[in-house]
Amino acid sequence: MINLESVKNETRISKDLPNKKLLITRAFNADINLVWRAWTESSLLDKWWAPKPWRTETKTMDFRDGGKWLYAMIGPDGTKSWCCVDFITIKLKKSILCDDYFCDEEGVENKDFPQMSWLTKFESASSGSKIFVTISFDKQEDLEKIVEMGFEAGFTMGLSNLDELLLTAF
Amino acid sequence: MKRDIFQAIADPTRRAIITLLAVQAMTPNALAEHFDTSRQAVSKHIKFLTECGVVKSKQTGREIYYHFNAKKLKEADKWLERFRMLWDERFQNLDNILNDLKTKKS
Numbered sequence: 001m002i003n004l005e006s007v008k009n010e011t012r013i014s015k016d017l018p019n020k021k022l023l024i025t026r027a028f029n030a031d032i033n034l035v036w037r038a039w040t041e042s043s044l045l046d047k048w049w050a051p052k053p054w055r056t057e058t059k060t061m062d063f064r065d066g067g068k069w070l071y072a073m074i075g076p077d078g079t080k081s082w083c084c085v086d087f088i089t090i091k092l093k094k095s096i097l098c099d100d101y102f103c104d105e106e107g108v109e110n111k112d113f114p115q116m117s118w119l120t121k122f123e124s125a126s127s128g129s130k131i132f133v134t135i136s137f138d139k140q141e142d143l144e145k146i147v148e149m150g151f152e153a154g155f156t157m158g159l160s161n162l163d164e165l166l167l168t169a170f
Numbered sequence: 171m172k173r174d175i176f177q178a179i180a181d182p183t184r185r186a187i188i189t190l191l192a193v194q195a196m197t198p199n200a201l202a203e204h205f206d207t208s209r210q211a212v213s214k215h216i217k218f219l220t221e222c223g224v225v226k227s228k229q230t231g232r233e234i235y236y237h238f239n240a241k242k243l244k245e246a247d248k249w250l251e252r253f254r255m256l257w258d259e260r261f262q263n264l265d266n267i268l269n270d271l272k273t274k275k276s
Binding site: 009011012013015022024026028029030034035037038044047048049050051052 | 269
């Protein structure tokens with residue numbers, strides 16, 4: 001018998017590069033209440049937000065309009081990159097509009113890195129729920145920087161895949 | 171900084187040039203006729219696109235023709251695929267968390 005829980009949901013990305021937007025969609029086999037919790041409670045976010053081999057550690061979380069989430073992405077060698085999310089508009093179990101940027105430990109924005117605007121929408125679906133993330137960039141240069149960082153992330157990805165390969169090999 | 175495909179498509183005039191050249195190869199003069207801006211401005215964009223590798227020039231007789239290099243546009247897709255994989259990994263983590271939450275609940 002096919003276990004429906006294990007059916008892999010595909011992550012889809014569509015691009016609107018001239019308008020400096022990226023749209024990410026993904027279905028989840030869990031109802032919207034759980035997805036909302038995982039997306040908004042820092043103790044849960046810490047468990048999934050960072051792609052391997054990075055992990056997330058929340059310093060402060062104030063989930064409300066005008067509030068912010070200050071967290072660090074910690075690399076395998078212990079290096080911390082501080083990030084901040086400013087919540088602009090939160091519609092309970094519907095959508096979150098926020099700005100996302102790199103900063104220091106106190107949450108002071110690092111202007112050397114691009115700022116992104118995120119709109120995350122939550123919907124109920126036959127699978128359970130569906131999310132839509134639209135990432136917009138203010139400036140062309142920001143998109144270029146993200147592109148460069150994307151290449152870096154791709155490199156990190158390669159490493160984490162290698163880790164897995166090594167695990168299965170031994 | 172090295173020029174890349176993303177810089178190539180960042181500008182509306184450059185996008186228009188790519189669209190025109192995707193249909194047929196053109197001389198600099200024929201290309202410039204499609205734009206209100208000066209020939210100089212258009213040739214600057216062409217130079218930029220050549221540096222990005224999106225446009226290639228070819229001498230045919232006395233004329234230079236610009237060609238569109240389709241391979242180059244695929245670079246943008248490659249980057250997006252990496253970006254997609256990054257998100258996919260993040261979402262697989264989330265799948266696990268959601269499963270944990272479900273188990274705790276029931």
